[in-house]
Amino acid sequence: MFNRRLIALAAFPFILEACGGGSISDSPNPLATSDQLAAEKLAIAVVEEPAVVAAKATLKANWLAAARATGGVSDEALTNLDEAVDESVFAFALSLASGDANDPKVVSFLAAPHNWYGMNVPGSRTTFDNPDTIYRKIPVDPALSYVLAGTVHAQKPVDFNFSLYSSTSATLSNLAGDQLAPQADGSFVINASSLSSGGSNQIQLVSEAASIFVRDTINEWGVQQFNSLAIKRTPSVSTQPQTADALATTLAATLQTPAAAAPFIAYNALGYAQPVNTLPAPSLGGTGGRLANQAASYAAFQLADDEALVLNVNLGGAKYFIAPAYGRWTITTDYINHTQTLNNAQAVPNPDGTYTFVISPKDPSVYNWVDTAGLHQGFLNPRWQGLPTTPASVGPSATVKVVKLGDLQTVLPTTTKYVTATERQAQLAARAASYASRYAP
Structure with a gap:
């Protein structure tokens, strides 16, 4: 001492x-x-x-x-x-x-x-x-x-x-x-x-x-x-x-x-460890550079222009959650001007505290749109942080389902928030403005 x-x-x-x-x-x-x-x-x-x-x-x-x-x-x-x-x-x-x-x-x-x-x-x-x-x-x-x-x-x-x-x-x-x-x-x-x-x-x-x-x-x-x-x-x-x-x-x-390519090779294999457009149960990190007290899941997606993935999420008591979409090379492209990622403060929760996101290359007119920025092939990596010391009765979980864009309303919660083109632009403008301070002198 x-x-x-x-x-x-x-x-x-x-x-x-x-x-x-x-x-x-x-x-x-x-x-x-x-x-x-x-x-x-x-x-x-x-x-x-x-x-x-x-x-x-x-x-x-x-x-x-x-x-x-x-x-x-x-x-x-x-x-x-x-x-x-x-x-x-x-x-x-x-x-x-x-x-x-x-x-x-x-x-x-x-x-x-x-x-x-x-x-x-x-x-x-x-x-x-x-x-x-x-x-x-x-x-x-x-x-x-x-x-x-x-x-x-x-x-x-x-x-x-x-x-x-x-x-x-x-x-x-x-x-x-x-x-x-x-x-x-x-x-x-x-x-x-x-x-x-x-x-x-x-x-x-x-x-x-x-x-x-x-x-x-x-x-x-x-x-x-x-x-x-x-x-x-x-x-x-x-x-x-x-x-x-x-x-x-x-x-x-x-x-x-x-060794230089090893991280990409490992995560690429992890994303394709199961069929595309499916999501394994989240697991705690600690290997491969993952945050030890974080829960996460990895999956590859492959979507047509008229398709979307509906992602349903339970926070499991976590303080933080993010639903991000990545390109084929495991990085984001333009998350400043696109809702390529949405976290639990940027998204609208369901009345029961769960979250529903729509992941697609085309705008589904849903507020909780995870925009792939036009990409049809890539990866998902939802993650939960700030997990409770005593696990919640229902832990972190997520499911995905492929749906035609025209059928979205039949599977989304009735409380889903939809947006007009004008409202989408307002959402994106607010997003870009909130990011601007990060690299402001």
Whole structure:
């Protein structure tokens, strides 16, 4: 305990800076830190290096082979393959640009393309990104000690977690937001080392530890705010700045290994583990990088222009639920201007607290429309977070049924909310406006 107090006191100036909103002064945006902007700038340079551009071909070929070996690939799906590969590669680059265990940085990724601070930042979506969640991966070494400092703002996320991962993204431990003990002003300090003090705000770095994966999830865009977060190694050491050349060499080599395509291959196989347009019962995560205390299900869909999937959902006591539609390459396309994902705050519940969604490439005039953004082939990944400690009498569940668009009214609840074309445009305009603050300077 004494050693942990010394660590926290030594880091106190850093804690004050981090809790004040990171390294970008005059910015209320918790994502707009100097480390984030520097990492994005560096990653943009890295992915433009010739060696990385050439290595993308290997990743693309491995994805394509895996897809063709399972559910097949439509001509439509091929049209956004390059975009998906580009975003996955940029995610790799951002991960490298977040430093190493000697000098880690807090950098968010798995995000849509955005423009801020004079930069056009490419998207970094890969393997079932969630637009409600900000993901931050922090490299750590169990032989070293760190202090994470941050702030839980007044309009806090509906759910947030600090997961300790091995080098293969297996969950070693998870510190959930409701286990965190912040100060009255929302500030918090988490000590991360091989030591254990028995307190609540700690992450014990066991021998297999390789990274801390942070997820902040909101379901009210433009209202709830992501947590501020920064990290410092204690004691700090002098390190050389990373260069685009060095990172490009590492990234190009990585992209040509089987491990680079492994997440896509695994989730692609999981989505096609049963017939299309069916949905297995949700299961708790913890493997393959999944959130340990999250329930989720995976399925592939294949729909004609005149077809839809009706998705009926029971929250099972969860604070958060999302119904997302993905393209063939396991990423979203345009969730800002389309209702490609809907969470439990964005959708209208049934009178009994359940939810009914209509998933289709064409507008069914239903408020709870999960728009595939015109795609006829892709994946579903409904997920439940903030599950009760004591399981509810009826746990999380979901069912899907293929229906002709013309027959929807015969299967939807009588209380279903329908919309006109004008009302749909209003819904979409409100959605885009609520997202706009995420990357506002």
